[in-house]
Amino acid sequence: MPESASKPTKIDQQLAGPLITVGRRTVQPLTRLAGQHSENNGPSGGGAGAWVRLTPLEVIVSDPAGAERRIAVINPTARILGGMAALAAFVAAGSAVLILIARLRERRN
Numbered sequence: 001m002p003e004s005a006s007k008p009t010k011i012d013q014q015l016a017g018p019l020i021t022v023g024r025r026t027v028q029p030l031t032r033l034a035g036q037h038s039e040n041n042g043p044s045g046g047g048a049g050a051w052v053r054l055t056p057l058e059v060i061v062s063d064p065a066g067a068e069r070r071i072a073v074i075n076p077t078a079r080i081l082g083g084m085a086a087l088a089a090f091v092a093a094g095s096a097v098l099i100l101i102a103r104l105r106e107r108r109n
Contacts, residue, residue, distance in 0.1 A: 008038040011052060026062040029073075031055060 017029035035052035056073040 006039045008036040011035045011037055011050070014057070024064045028060045028062075030057045030060065032057055 011034060013033045015031050015033055017031070020027045032055045033052060034055070035050060037048070037050040039048045040046055055075065058073055059071045061069045061071060
């Protein structure tokens, strides 16, 4: 009997965390769960696997009068990785320029 692998199922959900009371205000975090899930069943057994990514989106702050404020959460990992990629590109470009200058000097001598 051939093994039957399921087509990967996309996961994309917005999740609300528990309500947290701080003083007279209530705070609730919101996140996005994204990824894929798949299963594999065959005569020798089966298995399942998934990859997921949990990304913070915003925090909802409610005051006693019922007014709500939504505060966006900035993803520090994405900002740091972006900065690292920009620095790596700058170093690579600078190295290429220095190598080009060194080769041009060698040809002149």
